[in-house]
Amino acid sequence: MQWIPAQVGTRGTRRGGWLLAFVLLTLSPANASEPCQKNLRWNDDPPYSMLLADGSVRGIHIDTHTTVLERLGCKTVLRKLPWARALRELEAGRLDILPGAFRRPEREVYAHFSGSVLPPARNLLFTHHEAIGNWPADSLQALAETPFRLGAQIDVLYGPDYLQLMSDPAYAKRVAMVSQRSSLWRMIARGRIDGAIADEHTGAWEIQQLGLANVITATHIVVSTEAAEVALSKASNDLAFVAAYTAALQELVSDGSYQQIVARYLTP
The missing domain is CATH 3.40.190.10 (Periplasmic binding protein-like II)
Incomplete structure (x- = not known):
């Protein structure tokens, strides 16, 4: 028809x-x-x-x-x-x-x-307001050389930069892995990790719904875009x-x- x-x-x-x-x-x-x-x-x-x-x-x-x-x-x-x-x-x-x-x-x-x-749908690095000031960087790889504590979801792929970092067993061991993204936001708010990667719109919406917009912010670091x-x-x-x-x-x-x-x- x-x-x-x-x-x-x-x-x-x-x-x-x-x-x-x-x-x-x-x-x-x-x-x-x-x-x-x-x-x-x-x-x-x-x-x-x-x-x-x-x-x-x-x-x-x-x-x-x-x-x-x-x-x-x-x-x-x-x-x-x-x-x-x-x-x-x-x-x-x-x-x-x-x-x-x-x-x-x-x-x-x-x-x-x-x-x-x-x-394009972008994956951004979201961090505690204070974290990105402590370790200024313009890429995920640059943060890998600092004490920055990253959190990620199990079995979620965030793009080539993330895959490259996780191919290093020593770095992968430092990343806090959880099953639910909501757990990452709460871990950032409590100071257990410094940041996490998420779709820019999904991350902003979830942070707002959890009442954490005054604690967690999207950074200028684009992890992947397609x-x-x-x-x-x-x-x-x-x-x-x-x-x-x-x-x-x-x-x-x-x-x-x-x-x-x-x-x-x-x-x-």
Whole structure:
């Protein structure tokens, strides 16, 4: 089925000529009356997607992509799926849109990718307010030469710099390993370790929720960065819809709406 927006009018005109172009391209008597409805994946991953106390599902990814679909005149249906199953459902066409996906050759067989529209996901070093002043550095490797005490999650990979450090048995022995990231924040607050690595948005949200924003801060040290994209199932999305979706997502960034969504969850 080709895509046709459910609503076209002055609102669409404001979003630019690209929307009208795709409407004309895909319009036909056979599909003009078919409503646009897309399945969007979510899971418990604050602040990107989460179940709120009022029973609603919200978060940076949810607000971003429901807004894009609304601008395209599409209804959003949320599906809670663990990551591995989400990929299988995307391949089968039972899941239409999967945010936060990294482009891999095996995934390109069954998914279109939006390209790097949203800012890259960065892993930052978070430290106690006093720690980074005690040992000023501009990289994780530079801190390895100091008494800085790092904490990390078991079986979590933070990028090549971290892997290089952990390949040294003497350094790896110094790193405090725990299963839950919340334990790392509490260990920093209590002075048991000096810092930990986390996704910049996830770390900021969790620290804020724990009431530790006045104790723990994100540093300028970027441990790793890789641009995630939006994966759209080839089985349920044609190229016209993928192009329109990508354009609408880009506009969300350009007009400041995406930054407002991020601030909604990360501003104290």
